[in-house]
Amino acid sequence: xxxxxxxxxxxxxxxxxxxxxxxxxxxxxxxxxxxxxxxxxxxxxxxxxxxxxxxxxxxxxxxxxxxxxxxxxxxxxxxxxxxxxxxxxxxxxxxxxxxxxxxxxxxxxxxxxxxxxxxxxxxxxxxxxxxxxxxxxxxxxxxxxxxxxxxxxxxxxxxxxxxxxxxxxxxxxxxxxxxxxxxxxxxxxxxxxxxxxxxxxxxxxxxxxxxxxxxxxxxxxxxxxxxxxxxxxxxxxxxxx
Amino acid sequence: xxxxxxxxxxxxxxxxxxxxxxxxxxxxxxxxxxxxxxxxxxxxxxxxxxxxxxxxxxxxxxxxxxxxxxxxxxxxxxxxxxxxxxxxxxxxxxxxxxxxxxxxxxxxxxxxxxxxx
Numbered sequence: 001x002x003x004x005x006x007x008x009x010x011x012x013x014x015x016x017x018x019x020x021x022x023x024x025x026x027x028x029x030x031x032x033x034x035x036x037x038x039x040x041x042x043x044x045x046x047x048x049x050x051x052x053x054x055x056x057x058x059x060x061x062x063x064x065x066x067x068x069x070x071x072x073x074x075x076x077x078x079x080x081x082x083x084x085x086x087x088x089x090x091x092x093x094x095x096x097x098x099x100x101x102x103x104x105x106x107x108x109x110x111x112x113x114x115x116x117x118x119x120x121x122x123x124x125x126x127x128x129x130x131x132x133x134x135x136x137x138x139x140x141x142x143x144x145x146x147x148x149x150x151x152x153x154x155x156x157x158x159x160x161x162x163x164x165x166x167x168x169x170x171x172x173x174x175x176x177x178x179x180x181x182x183x184x185x186x187x188x189x190x191x192x193x194x195x196x197x198x199x200x201x202x203x204x205x206x207x208x209x210x211x212x213x214x215x216x217x218x219x220x221x222x223x224x225x226x227x228x229x230x231x232x233x234x235x236x237x238x239x240x241x
Numbered sequence: 242x243x244x245x246x247x248x249x250x251x252x253x254x255x256x257x258x259x260x261x262x263x264x265x266x267x268x269x270x271x272x273x274x275x276x277x278x279x280x281x282x283x284x285x286x287x288x289x290x291x292x293x294x295x296x297x298x299x300x301x302x303x304x305x306x307x308x309x310x311x312x313x314x315x316x317x318x319x320x321x322x323x324x325x326x327x328x329x330x331x332x333x334x335x336x337x338x339x340x341x342x343x344x345x346x347x348x349x350x351x352x353x354x355x356x357x358x
Binding site for chain 1: 335338339341342344345346348349353
């Protein structure tokens with residue numbers, strides 16, 4: 001059993017997923033698991049064709065639930081390290097070895113890929129930039145940690161971390177900056193590494209339109225508030241059967 | 242409280258009782274959800290029939306008319322019921338999510354085993 005795995009949650013990504021999987025396979029021969037979150041197109045077939053192991057949700061439950069299914073699978077299968085990345089081609093797979101090197105050398109429990117830790121001239125929309133600045137400030141205020149890219153989904157986790165995330169306390173709605181605060185409360189060490197990210201090839205985004213962005217900000221602030229008022233003992237490490 | 246108001250309130254409470262008992266008997270309403278409705282119907286019936294208690298509560302909450310107290314109790318009940326359902330929905334959402342995830346994992350493992358053999 002390989003002790004490392006890569007999970008990719010996807011929803012209707014038939015256009016990009018084949019090249020994403022091929023890209024990942026160029027840089028590693030690590031077990032690759034795609035969680036198809038109830039896609040209604042040919043996503044699952046494309047994943048199998050590209051050689052990935054596919055877990056299919058019976059219906060669409062959202063990005064966070066798909067991630068958690070991946071954590072549960074990794075837990076059952078006994079993986080020690082897990083890397084998660086997006087299925088739309090935004091995350092450059094050339095950093096995969098560096099992510100695992102960082103985790104395996106015990107420098108941190110969670111490695112976060114950051115677009116902003118080095119000036120790589122990555123452009124984000126004004127609303128997203130405001131959100132990123134807001135969450136940087138909130139994370140700094142409540143944890144004292146300087147996180148430059150709090151909304152990054154390119155992450156590598158140690159087993160203890162993804163075990164904790166299989167619990168119902170994991171914020172499945174929008175796992176984002178709130179998860180970083182949760183990790184801090186759980187006592188895990190987070191470290192950022194510089195990565196390149198690219199705009200979605202099909203121009204789609206999870207957060208389209210002003211009302212979606214406002215709702216996202218509201219839900220995230222609410223989630224952070226709930227994490228802060230919860231007793232630390234709520235976040236226990238428990239095995240999922 | 243005027244006599245027509247009293248008659249209307251009693252009929253409403255009795256109708257509520259009858260509908261709830263009918264739904265429980267037919268198996269369309271689970272017992273665990275019926276008790277809150279029955280309790281409310283009972284409280285409202287007691288308040289309507291025992292006028293002194295209604296007056297006591299009216300004075301206690303600082304209302305002018307006894308009917309206000311009845312409406313207030315009704316609204317408080319509806320808020321409690323909404324909260325009760327919100328709690329139930331939260332639990333059910335987690336359960337559905339966990340079940341769907343477990344199903345996905347089992348199916349994936351089954352497919353993987355079938356492919357190997």
